[in-house]
Amino acid sequence: MDHRYGILTVTTLSTLMAAIDSTIVYLALPAMGQTFHSGISYLTLVVAAYIISTTVMLVPAIEITKRIGNRNFYIIGFSIFTVSSLIIAVSLNIAMVIIFRFVEGIGAGIMTSSDIPIILGAFRKGERGKAIGLNSIAWSIGTLIGPVLGGFLVAINWRYIFLINVPIGIGTMFAGYKIIKKDKVDKLPIKYKSTISMALFLIPLIMGIALINEYYLLIALIILPVFIYVQIKQPVIDRKLLGNIRFSLITLASFLESFVFFSVLFALSLYFQSDLGLSSIDTGLIIFTYPVASIVSSPIGGILYDRYRHPETIMAIGTILECVPVLIIGIYLKYIPELLLIAGFGGSFFWSPSTTMITDALGEKFRVQANNAMFILRNIGIITAISILPLFILHFSRINVSIGEIFVSKARIDISAGIGAYLVFTAIISLSSLIFIFVYHRRARSSNTMDTAGVVDLQHRTIK
Incomplete structure (x- = not known):
């Protein structure tokens, strides 16, 4: 196989996995509720935790990628995603699921933010549009497969929707390490203040809304001025x-x-x-x-x-x-x-x-x-x-x-x-x-x- 298309295959597979994971969990929520005796509020957090951490990781992703290299960042993301999927699959309570869904989202955010720079580095200018287009199709296919695959796996046991990530993740991670070349790194500053302030504000806010809990909302309200101040100094969006x-x-x-x-x-x-x-x-x-x-x-x-x-x-x-x-x-x-x-x-x-x-x-x-x-x-x-x-x-x-x-x-x-x-x-x-x-x-x-x-x-x- 052409080296470039080997890279495209690996990165597209990670995009596919992240996309499937964003929709597959919806079918498992009632089954999780039965297993852990959890209400709708906590099941909502199972979904929200993944999206929050994926979103937060996009803020420093560009700087971290340039600082440690595309390949290293990509492998780290895949490792986090795979290990957290395994822990979710063997979770003993809903709190473990929510916490490691958040961690899993961090891995997914790293994977998806690393894909495009890796593809751009592997393909020549005239070929990049086609390569990125194929990678983008994987996201659509993932959201398509998610509900159907989730439906069949949940019929057996909801834990399989996370266990399936483990062998695929390990195989793709090692393939990526072998195929993706090590790239140059730059000492760029990282927007860690923006990332932390955004996470500290969003987490209690969403928990307060989902759990209908005024204490979490109060925490978010207290953090809001700090979040605004940090955004003025170091904005998430340029x-x-x-x-x-x-x-x-x-x-x-x-x-x-x-x-x-x-x-x-x-x-x-x-x-x-x-x-x-x-x-x-x-x-x-x-x-x-x-x-x-x-x-x-x-x-x-x-x-x-x-x-x-x-x-x-x-x-x-x-x-x-x-x-x-x-x-x-x-x-x-x-x-x-x-x-x-x-x-x-x-x-x-x-x-x-x-x-x-x-x-x-x-x-x-x-x-x-x-x-x-x-x-x-x-x-x-x-x-x-x-x-x-x-x-x-x-x-x-x-x-x-x-x-x-x-x-x-x-x-x-x-x-x-x-x-x-x-x-x-x-x-x-x-x-x-x-x-x-x-x-x-x-x-x-x-x-x-x-x-x-x-x-x-x-x-x-x-x-x-």
């Missing part, structure tokens, strides 16, 4: 990026759109298994329609971006196609597979153009920083959306989300009112991204009008 209006508008739209992104999978996994009494396999097959449609429509979104003059219009159509079906599901809780299919198509019409628009707005120099910034804000949106689900179940379904015994009897739990209200809320929040898309469209049109006027004026002067 001020040069925030100064670009086009970047800011698209990033804010992406933040709001992310509310409906993973929350649908999370909420419906609980609803199908805990309320309707469906098996994990049936649940996985129903949810499968959402990522399938997303993968099929993703290239279409990219083609439309290249051909259409105003790609923000494609984003607006995608937002409506994704959010309106979710809104209907929330109101009626009927025709769910069909509506998820439409929502999946819409999601890709938003995400494909938005990612490209950000890099086009800022150019090659800020491409990595821009992608990381959008990924951070998108993940914060996902974390927030996931963590508020227990509030809706508590308020609308009148179920104490902290009580673990509700899953033990395997009896059906009526959470339909809470799930419905939650889906309606997240759909409306995501629909509000249309405001920023509209502002972007107005600015783009006025900019084009000014450019056209300038050309006409120049032509007029030339004729004179």
Whole structure:
């Protein structure tokens, strides 16, 4: 095998594993609740912990990579991911699962942030686009495989969804060590203050929301001034990026759109298994329609971006196609597979153009920083959306989300009112991204009008 494609295979496999792990756990939540006598609030933290740590690791990732080298950082990430997966699989209580899901997310964050620099270093300029495209497809395939694979593994035992990472992780880690060349290192400063302050603020905030606990929220409130001060001195997102209006508008739209992104999978996994009494396999097959449609429509979104003059219009159509079906599901809780299919198509019409628009707005120099910034804000949106689900179940379904015994009897739990209200809320929040898309469209049109006027004026002067 060509050395370059060996590197691409290894890095793509790590992307695939991280993507599968981000969605596979949804199917295991009710089974975890039965095993550990854990309530919905703690199961929410199982999901949120992984996304929090993955997000936090993106802040110092670029500096750490350059300081210790791509290969070393990549191997460290894979080691953390593999060992923590093994510990989760043999966990004795829900606290162990949550703690090591956080650790596992750190490993996943390192893996995903190392992939692209390794690929860029292995391929020549004319080949990089294709290589990165193949690596990106692995993420889509991973989110597609996750629910189905999770459904089958959970039917045997939920611990297998983590055990499966161990042999694959060990094999890929050693292959990476052999194939990926050692690279040069630079003594760059690391944004450790930003990373620590972000983690110290997000962790109690999300725990306070998910557990409906005012003490954690109070801790987050106390840490907030410190977090703001650190961000002023050492911002997570470069001020040069925030100064670009086009970047800011698209990033804010992406933040709001992310509310409906993973929350649908999370909420419906609980609803199908805990309320309707469906098996994990049936649940996985129903949810499968959402990522399938997303993968099929993703290239279409990219083609439309290249051909259409105003790609923000494609984003607006995608937002409506994704959010309106979710809104209907929330109101009626009927025709769910069909509506998820439409929502999946819409999601890709938003995400494909938005990612490209950000890099086009800022150019090659800020491409990595821009992608990381959008990924951070998108993940914060996902974390927030996931963590508020227990509030809706508590308020609308009148179920104490902290009580673990509700899953033990395997009896059906009526959470339909809470799930419905939650889906309606997240759909409306995501629909509000249309405001920023509209502002972007107005600015783009006025900019084009000014450019056209300038050309006409120049032509007029030339004729004179």
